[in-house]
Amino acid sequence: MSELLIKNGVVYDPINGVKGEKKDICIRDGKVVEEVKNPKVIDAEGMVVMPGGVDIHAHIAGGKVNAGRLFRPEDGRRGLRPRTKVCMPESGYSVPNTFATGYRYARMGYTFVMEPAMPPLAARHTHEELIDIPILDNAAIPLIDNNWMTMEYVKSGDIDLLAAYIAWMIRATKGYGVKVVNPGGTEAWAWKKNCDLNDAVPYFDVTPAEIVRALAEANERFEMPHSIHVHGNMLGHPGNYEVTLKTYDLVKGITPYRDRPVMHATHTQFFSYGGTTWRDFESKARAIADYVNANEHVSIDIGSVIIGDTTTMTADGPMEYSLHQITGRKWTNHDVELETGSGITPFLYSGKVSVHTLQWAIGLELALLTKDPWKIALTSDHPNAGPFIGYPILISMLMSKRRRDESAKEMHSVIFDRAELPSIDREYSFYEIAIITRGMTARTLGLHEHGKGHLGVGADGDVAIYDISPEERDAGKIQKAFLNAKYTIKGGEIVVKDGEVVSAPPGRTFFVTPECESGLMDEMTAKLKEMFANYYSVSLANYPVQDAYVPNPYEIRAPWRS
Amino acid sequence: MVEITDVVCPLCGCVCDDIVVEVEDNEVKKVRGACAVGKSKLMGHGRIKSPAIRANGVLKDCSYDEAIKKAAEILAAARRPLLYGWSSTVCEATKVGVELAVEIGAVIDNTASVCHGPSVLAIQDVGLPSCTLGEVKNRASLVIYWGANPTSAHGNHMKRYSYISKGYFLPGGKKDKKLVVVDVRETKTAKMADRFIQVEPGKDYLFFSALRAILYGHEDVVPDDVGGVAKKELLELADMMKETPFGIIFFGMGVTQSRGRHNNIINAIQVTRAAHTHTKFNIMPMRGHYNVTGFNQVCTWETGFPFAVDLSRGFAWYNPGETAANDILWRKECDAALFIASDPVSHFPADSIRHLARIPVIQIDPFANPTTEFADVVIPTAVSGVEAEGSVYRMDGIPLRLRKLVDTDYPSDEEVLMRILEEVRAIRAKEGE
Numbered sequence: 001m002s003e004l005l006i007k008n009g010v011v012y013d014p015i016n017g018v019k020g021e022k023k024d025i026c027i028r029d030g031k032v033v034e035e036v037k038n039p040k041v042i043d044a045e046g047m048v049v050m051p052g053g054v055d056i057h058a059h060i061a062g063g064k065v066n067a068g069r070l071f072r073p074e075d076g077r078r079g080l081r082p083r084t085k086v087c088m089p090e091s092g093y094s095v096p097n098t099f100a101t102g103y104r105y106a107r108m109g110y111t112f113v114m115e116p117a118m119p120p121l122a123a124r125h126t127h128e129e130l131i132d133i134p135i136l137d138n139a140a141i142p143l144i145d146n147n148w149m150t151m152e153y154v155k156s157g158d159i160d161l162l163a164a165y166i167a168w169m170i171r172a173t174k175g176y177g178v179k180v181v182n183p184g185g186t187e188a189w190a191w192k193k194n195c196d197l198n199d200a201v202p203y204f205d206v207t208p209a210e211i212v213r214a215l216a217e218a219n220e221r222f223e224m225p226h227s228i229h230v231h232g233n234m235l236g237h238p239g240n241y242e243v244t245l246k247t248y249d250l251v252k253g254i255t256p257y258r259d260r261p262v263m264h265a266t267h268t269q270f271f272s273y274g275g276t277t278w279r280d281f282e283s284k285a286r287a288i289a290d291y292v293n294a295n296e297h298v299s300i301d302i303g304s305v306i307i308g309d310t311t312t313m314t315a316d317g318p319m320e321y322s323l324h325q326i327t328g329r330k331w332t333n334h335d336v337e338l339e340t341g342s343g344i345t346p347f348l349y350s351g352k353v354s355v356h357t358l359q360w361a362i363g364l365e366l367a368l369l370t371k372d373p374w375k376i377a378l379t380s381d382h383p384n385a386g387p388f389i390g391y392p393i394l395i396s397m398l399m400s401k402r403r404r405d406e407s408a409k410e411m412h413s414v415i416f417d418r419a420e421l422p423s424i425d426r427e428y429s430f431y432e433i434a435i436i437t438r439g440m441t442a443r444t445l446g447l448h449e450h451g452k453g454h455l456g457v458g459a460d461g462d463v464a465i466y467d468i469s470p471e472e473r474d475a476g477k478i479q480k481a482f483l484n485a486k487y488t489i490k491g492g493e494i495v496v497k498d499g500e501v502v503s504a505p506p507g508r509t510f511f512v513t514p515e516c517e518s519g520l521m522d523e524m525t526a527k528l529k530e531m532f533a534n535y536y537s538v539s540l541a542n543y544p545v546q547d548a549y550v551p552n553p554y555e556i557r558a559p560w561r562s
Numbered sequence: 563m564v565e566i567t568d569v570v571c572p573l574c575g576c577v578c579d580d581i582v583v584e585v586e587d588n589e590v591k592k593v594r595g596a597c598a599v600g601k602s603k604l605m606g607h608g609r610i611k612s613p614a615i616r617a618n619g620v621l622k623d624c625s626y627d628e629a630i631k632k633a634a635e636i637l638a639a640a641r642r643p644l645l646y647g648w649s650s651t652v653c654e655a656t657k658v659g660v661e662l663a664v665e666i667g668a669v670i671d672n673t674a675s676v677c678h679g680p681s682v683l684a685i686q687d688v689g690l691p692s693c694t695l696g697e698v699k700n701r702a703s704l705v706i707y708w709g710a711n712p713t714s715a716h717g718n719h720m721k722r723y724s725y726i727s728k729g730y731f732l733p734g735g736k737k738d739k740k741l742v743v744v745d746v747r748e749t750k751t752a753k754m755a756d757r758f759i760q761v762e763p764g765k766d767y768l769f770f771s772a773l774r775a776i777l778y779g780h781e782d783v784v785p786d787d788v789g790g791v792a793k794k795e796l797l798e799l800a801d802m803m804k805e806t807p808f809g810i811i812f813f814g815m816g817v818t819q820s821r822g823r824h825n826n827i828i829n830a831i832q833v834t835r836a837a838h839t840h841t842k843f844n845i846m847p848m849r850g851h852y853n854v855t856g857f858n859q860v861c862t863w864e865t866g867f868p869f870a871v872d873l874s875r876g877f878a879w880y881n882p883g884e885t886a887a888n889d890i891l892w893r894k895e896c897d898a899a900l901f902i903a904s905d906p907v908s909h910f911p912a913d914s915i916r917h918l919a920r921i922p923v924i925q926i927d928p929f930a931n932p933t934t935e936f937a938d939v940v941i942p943t944a945v946s947g948v949e950a951e952g953s954v955y956r957m958d959g960i961p962l963r964l965r966k967l968v969d970t971d972y973p974s975d976e977e978v979l980m981r982i983l984e985e986v987r988a989i990r991a992k993e994g995e
Binding site: 061063065066067069070072073077080082088089090091092095096097098099100121122128132148192203324330332335336338341344345534537538539541546548 | 690722953955961
């Protein structure tokens with residue numbers, strides 16, 4: 001029986017309403033308990049204690065992440081760190097190797113990360129990488145929106161069969177939910193075309209709007225822990241905020257299975273653009289935040305920009321091609337039969353460029369203008385708007401108006417004309433930071449019921465202890481503290497001490513098993529068999545992810561809602 | 563007699579996964595659906611019978627314990643060890659290989675180094691607009707094989723994935739598709755082509771440059787003859803590329819290992835990008851061994867780099883030309899080599915092989931090959947995909963799981979490597995004391 005007592009720390013545990021109280025945390029055998037008898041003691045006097053961080057959206061594993069690593073040895077060289085007694089060598093900045101991914105998140109006090117874009121046909125690859133990411137518990141959401149089967153059921157209007165299909169897909173991929181990326185547009189990209197929200201998808205005669213609505217309905221046929229997770233149409237286009245708001249409106253009125261939104265709209269910064277071209281480009285964060293403030297059916301994560309060089313990657317193939325055309329930098333594309341696609345290109349966010357400056361402002365504005373922090377999550381859409389290692393910078397920006405003002409002065413002057421950021425005075429508290437990095441993300445993913453994102457009795461013993469006074473407002477000190485936790489505890493085991501990884505146990509993979517009535521499943525499977533016999537390049541029997549790829553499983557059952 | 567369906571073939575980068583195998587008395591008796599080479603691999607042939615250690619110039623049979631101990635001693639004592647091969651084994655073995663490389667500060671490299679390594683360098687320069695093979699099957703009305711001869715090297719490639727396969731948007735199969743072959747000689751594949759373009763040896767780079775100029779609208783700068791091909795032919799090829807709604811170039815070692823090497827591939831990829839300004843165009847390397855792609859994947863996610871990774875500094879250092887297998891061999895730096903699932907003695911330059919004769923060599927392989935003649939320790943293993951299961955990556959990056967079809971007494975590659983690693987750690991722990 002291993003016991004741990006964290007005493008005298010100032011605890012921020014939003015799910016349990018603990019707002020900076022001096023409180024002891026007791027852990028026995030990996031779980032939070034009421035009391036301990038003979039524990040190892042950590043004295044957290046004067047320090048900030050939070051549950052382990054839960055990242056709702058970061059591309060950390062799978063085919064496109066690895067394609068990013070493979071074609072950017074120059075990024076690999078930024079971040080070399082030799083092996084230690086417990087650690088494998090680290091490499092990479094925007095596309096770190098799997099080991100570095102685990103160590104760096106752990107150093108920042110994170111213990112769970114969601115890989116938000118798993119191409120079903122290559123799901124085994126995603127899982128193979130997740131196995132090699134130490135420490136972090138994890139999950140991955142399969143892409144199910146550009147799939148031919150999805151579009152056929154959307155066209156026929158058969159939501160129950162669509163639900164059977166997504167159930168099969170989530171089970172086959174050991175996935176966590178339903179991911180949507182440029183619905184219809186990625187299929188169109190196979191012909192070098194793209195789709196706006198109400199365009200017909202070539203040859204399939206459905207619109208992206210119909211796909212989104214149908215998937216949201218199908219998702220709610222089950223007791224799914226998470227809503228559909230949506231990267232909509234027209235990402236990165238000037239003036240796209242109108243499409244974004246229309247996309248949110250599509251799912252209004254759908255009843256979620258429990259008290260959560262029906263759509264999580266991800267990396268919203270890229271969807272909050274005004275103007276008609278890059279010349280009159282402007283922030284529309286206010287319009288998006290107003291909508292989120294006034295509605296309960298949508299949650300967002302910010303996808304905030306971190307100034308510097310990064311590697312962009314998404315299943316939104318046409319978007320990456322546009323970006324490559326703008327920069328002329330190298331470009332990889334990988335379309336996946338019957339399902340999805342992907343594009344990858346390096347990108348430099350520069351504070352001297354007007355558009356990048358506005359993008360930077362928009363992400364922060366979204367966080368500062370959304371009144372209820374339970375509706376937003378801190379992300380950088382790693383590595384798209386910047387690598388996750390920049391989160392402490394974002395936290396310090398949100399907590400310090402002074403830091404934002406100092407940064408704005410260094411950036412393109414457009415920020416004073418076409419963004420609202422310089423006039424916003426709000427500063428986040430430690431409690432609010434805990435919400436957008438733990439409470440909200442765990443709750444939105446439904447993980448709070450499975451021990452993540454809080455420190456109530458029965459929760460996982462995942463704790464981050466930051467060596468910083470709860471009174472501290474100095475942005476530099478805040479950034480430093482959040483970059484290297486004093487302690488990170490995972491499942492009751494100390495994995496980071498004084499900012500160094502001291503133990504690297506394997507993480508667990510969470511997956512959802514939607515339960516579907518067998519008649520529906522049989523009818524759907526008959527059609528699926530045809531698809532495999534005629535159009536897939538692999539056999540149906542070799543398609544589902546075998547148990548060997550999830551050596552440390554955590555299953556969440558999602559019964560059919562009667 | 564037991565029939566096993568959906569068997570995954572452990573031969574070439576096609577990784578066909580619809581093979582039917584009949585097993586009787588723990589032996590594969592019949593194979594349906596595989597090409598001739600794949601069938602031969604699945605049926606099994608001459609195996610190394612026993613582990614062996616060379617003494618006085620002769621390989622002498624020994625136990626696995628003895629061979630593994632000897633291998634570990636060699637590696638633990640080496641200052642500049644090389645771990646090479648990996649392309650015909652599963653990813654699980656590669657993972658242990660990377661761990662071993664980190665433990666002993668080795669250079670780890672795979673056969674891509676002398677195969678599609680130049681393609682990797684090109685991708686690092688310009689990227690790779692590509693797709694899965696099913697996309698080709700369903701959509702590609704123009705298929706170009708360039709310096710590749712799938713009828714000999716990738717037996718089922720055209721039938722399963724490209725020219726001969728029927729697809730969703732091309733239900734007529736080859737009736738709906740056009741096949742173009744560019745090569746220095748009229749191969750069997752070329753004989754099937756709607757259009758065969760014979761380019762002079764070593765002139766692919768010129769040819770790509772001319773085609774690229776035409777696709778970008780600069781045909782006026784192209785001379786009447788490019789590498790032995792008339793301008794008219796080039797213009798017609800460019801038109802075919804512009805007009806297809808979805809086209810693909812498959813390229814082979816005819817361009818990666820001929821004069822120009824990675825520069826050829828950079829140019830080929832840029833041709834693809836030029837065609838992509840008109841229509842959807844893709845390009846894909848015809849990867850050879852069934853898991854050459856898998857090694858590059860695992861090595862990339864674990865070390866950050868795809869091949870030729872030097873771990874002697876404790877972190878990963880990647881610089882092909884300095885850190886590839888042949889670089890450290892012909893500089894005579896390497897002082898011990900472990901070869902797994904490959905045959906470098908048949909494929910490396912003479913200078914490298916001369917050096918191999920001077921240093922201790924460990925071979926892990928189910929089959930004897932010329933490398934066995936150089937080996938000081940030989941450790942036979944199970945045949946992955948027949949006697950052992952595990953992950954592999956198809957040439958288009960699609961991961962599949964090899965199946966185990968029959969039982970065996972041979973240990974798997976992964977198991978042998980794991981035991982070597984444990985033994986190395988034990989030796990080093992003792993040294994540390």
